Structure formats: structure tokens, C-alpha cells
Amino acid sequence: MNAAKEKTIMVPLPSQAIIPERDAAKKPILEVHRLGINFGGLVAVEDFNIAVGRTEICGLIGPNGAGKTTIFNLLTKVYKPTSGAILLDGKDTANMNTVQINRAGIARTFQNIRLFRSLSVEDNVKIGLHNEVRYSMGTGILRLPKFFKSERRARERAMELLDIFDMTHLASHRAGSLPYGAQRRLEFVRALATNPKVLLLDEPAAGMNPSETEELMSNIEKIRDRFQIAIVLIEHDMRLVMGICEGIAVINYGKIIAKGTPEEIQANPLVIEAYLGKKKGDEAC
């Protein structure tokens, strides 16, 4: 990583959330107020508040079962929140479903990889481009000129995106047959293909070896810089989290127990307790 990386200065918002100073001139891309959900009595997430700056890399950490993945599912409307509001680029998303959320600008990856396993790597990315390169069913069946033009464009875009992760040589392979690390990268590319404003990564480094993780870290920063998007990531690898996240929220039992910069989080006694209190096994999940 860049040795000369500048330290991000965080500034408070009127809502008391903090975002990077460079994003402060604009509204946060994502604002979440008092988000909550319970599953038949079990309160999985409660009173969750964050704001994410337009180009922020933001970390969501906490022990296994804390509710991190559930938060991603709430943000993307896989689950319907029982309370709270999610503002994407200042707009309320209350009436949106998963599909509309993606079109509005949130893309994600999954903790338990969900690729279109029987399809080729290239097709997986092209499916991500579904709403960018469009033509009708009739155009496709009748093979009108627009079909060929659009397909060429889709292929170019797919290769461009795959190239970021050096995956172009895998384009014709079955997604399900890729090694684990490559599958995670492909999911990342597919999410990126939907042209998001906010990218949610659920444990992107899980199952990766240290050198792969290192590469992933630089790729995450590269993508943020190149596409100027916000990235929210759930991760247990503290080297990754402390290395690239600018703002971090710590969750335990569905609640935020701490928020702040990596330095603040590392020094926070509540966090240390949450992690050290039940150290066993937690790091691995």
C-alpha cells in the first residue's frame, strides 16, 4: 500500500454522524436513521445509525452473529425494516424493493458467495450490466442491428471490468468452477458492473490468503478512486479493516457500540471488551 497515504480527517455532521472531510461539502451518499428489524421477537438490529460519505470506505465490524449481514439485507431490502429510514443520496428508499434499490445505486456482494454458477464469468458480468446495456426482448430474438451493437458494447464493458481484477483470461470459464478467491472477485466485478454509488462488500477477504488479501485491499482503494464511489465493508480481517477503512462502526448484539476512525476504535474499551470478552472462534467467522 501507499506508504505516504494521507490520514483522513473526519468531521461531524449535523446528524452527529461523521464522514470524511473531502466529502463534507456534499450530502452523505447513504444515511441510515434508527434502522431496526426483529425476527418474530428476536431483535436482530436495533437503533442503527450511520452516514457514509460519497467516497468513503467504511467498515462494519463485530462478532459473529452481531447483525452485520442483516444490516446489508436491510439496506438492499432483502428484509423489510421494522423501523427506521434509509436515505440514499438524500432520497428515502422506504418504498423501494431490492431491484429498485440496485437501480438507485446500491450494489452488494454476499457472505456466502452467490454467483450465477452455471454461467460463464463473462455472462455473470454481463448480467451485472443488465440495466446499463439495454435492448428489448424482440430486438434480441430478431437479431436487429441494435442487438449486435449492444452485445459488442456489453462485451467490451465486461472485459474492461474483468481487467481491473486481471480476470479477462477466465471470461469463458464457468463461474461455479472458479477457485474461491476468484469467485469472490467475480462477485465484486458483477456488483461493480451495475454502476453503483454505494458498494456493500460482505466479508470480501474471507477465505483469502494474506497475499490475496493484500491485493484485495489495494483493489478496493483503486476502485474507490477510479469510480469515486462509497464502499461499506464487513470484515473480520483487522489488518484490512484498520488499513483501508476511514470510518468504522462496531456492532454487537444488533447495536452500534462504537463509531469512529480506526485509531479511535482500536483504543475503545467497549470494542476491546466485545472482542476480547469472547475471543474464541470470533476472529475466524
Added chain:
Amino acid sequence: MRRLRLRPSTDNLLTYGLVIVAYIVIRILIASGNISSALQGQLVPITAYIVMAISLNLTVGVLGELSLGHAGFMSVGAFTGVITATLLSTFADTTSLEWLSLALGMPWLRLALAMLFGGTMAGIFGFLIGVPVLRLHGDYLAIVTLAFGEIIKNVMNVIYIGCDANGILRISAVSANDLQLSEGGKIILSGPMGAIGITKISSFTAGFILILITLFVVLNLINSRAGRAIKAVRDDKIAAESVGISTWRYRMMAFVTSATLAGAAGALYALNYSTVVARKFDFNTSILILVFVVLGGMGNIRGSIIAATVLTVLPEVLRAFNEVRMLAYAVILILVMLIRNNSTLRRLFRRNGRNGAMRKKNLLNGGKGDEA
């Protein structure tokens, strides 16, 4: 890591080639008198079954939804087709426009329109079923299509339809007399006796052309943006939604296309006989077509064509060994299943899109309810 084998375009050319070569060979056999009359009588039904198998493969193999009432759509298409063809020929007799009379006098045009209307009507039924069912997650489509097939069969069994001399349709649910047809009127549908007095206008060539059209629609659909979306929904519904694909829309697209093609096949099939009864399109027929698809391979269009042909011809061929006919049929089915697990032979019956059996992912992994 495995590469996907053939490029789709090469693979599709192979499928078209197979169909065209088979057609030419059979034409030569007919011309040289080298084909039994029993088999010759089977030619149109075989083409209809091929279209049925390809279209069902779109729902079961490509979309990954189970449909147990595909024959119901065939039935809708068949009876709509018969009514259309009868009305058109009545119209040809009564119209004062000479060119129209001349045009509708041509059997192939009546057949084409009958297939068009039959397909459209079946597509509409597909849409009406899809509106409530395709929004649900789980195996509801199997249950509802099963019921649909039975309902259509029973409704067609009690409906009487006739047209009088000037081409006005009359419908009754009581009896043929209740239609009160005037002189020169014609009964088209006579309750349990089915459609009667059909003018046979289907032909092997028409069936061949319908297969080509079906291949064109289905293969081009599969290898396009919409087809990718359909396959994405099949492989992972939650992931498909997460990249902005409306699952409902693409499930509907595949299902309605599938129903429409089945309707056209139904019209082709019915207009090959002088009478057709609704019982012909029962649950057994739906299962038979499903067997074609499963044996031919999920998502493997060429496999569907081969399976539909072989399994329609086979019982006829086996007729020579009458006592052991069904036994032999069963043994052959089992052998095919075993052979299909052989990797060398499997290349011949290659699956188009996916490996492994039909994944009932909604059942096993849960729909929205599971951890995403």
C-alpha cells in the same frame, strides 16, 4: 476450472443443421416410398411434440420452474386453432371480397393464422396464470399448472361450439342442439366428442417450419440479454435481484413464450386429424413431454428434439414385439438414463446451459427467507 465447451453460435448451428438434415432425409424417404405409412402418419405429431419439448425446456430447463400442465396450453392452442381454421374457411365461402376469399382458400394461410391465434390464446392463458403465481416463491407453478391442465380438459369436455352459415360463433354448455344452428351451420366442438369435422390442413412441412421458428425464438432468446436474465433468475434469484433484474418480469417472459409456442404446436397437432378430443391433452401428455425434456437434458434444446423424436417413434417400432413392448420401452428409458451419465456420450446429448439436475433452489435454500 472448466471452460464452457462450444460457443453458443456453433452449437446452435448444429441444432438447426440436425433439424434441416432430418427433414431432407425424411422427404427423400417419402419420395422414394421407403417409409411405412404408420410412421408417415406420425410425422406431424412428432413435429408438434418436438415444439412442445423445446418450449417446455424453456420453462423447466432455462427458467428452472416446474410446469406439470404443458399439455393444457397445447389444448388451448388446439381448440383455438380448430375454431380459427373453421371460421376462416366459412369466411372464405361467404365473403364478397374475391381476393380475401382466394387468400383464405389457401390451406397454409389458414393453418398459419390458426397457429398464430392458438399460440396467442395459449400465451394469454400463460400470462393469466403467471400474474399471481410467478410472484410467489416456491413450487406453486407446478401445482397451478397441474390444476390448469385438468381444468382445461374438463371445461373442453362440456363445451359445445358451432358456427352458423355466416360465421357467427355460438357457444353452449348444454348440448349440440342447444346451439340452435341454422341451415348450413357447423358444429366445431361437440362436448366429450371433442372437435369434429376438422379439415386436415397440417403438413409435415408446416411442422418443420414451426420447429425452425421455435428454434429461432428460443435459441435467440436464450442467447440474448433477456435470456441471460432468465438464466440468472434460475441460478440465483436473490443475486439476480441484487443486480437489478426484475425476477417476476423474466419469469413471466419465459413462461408466456413457452405457453405461446405450445399453443401453436397444439393448433398444428389438432389440424392434422379430423377429430380431436380434450382427453388427448391430459396429465399423461404433460408428463410425457416432461420426460422428453428430462431425458434430453435440462436446457439442452437439441436433446429435447432428439428425445421427443425417439420416444415418439419408439413405441411404434416396438409394436412388432407386442408382448414385451412396454417392458422394452421401460428398459430403454433406464438405459438412456444410465448412458447419459457417461461423459463421452453425454457430449452428444450435451446440456446447453447448466450442469446437474434441475435445481429447486427455492425449495432447498428457501426464497427470501434465507440468509442472503
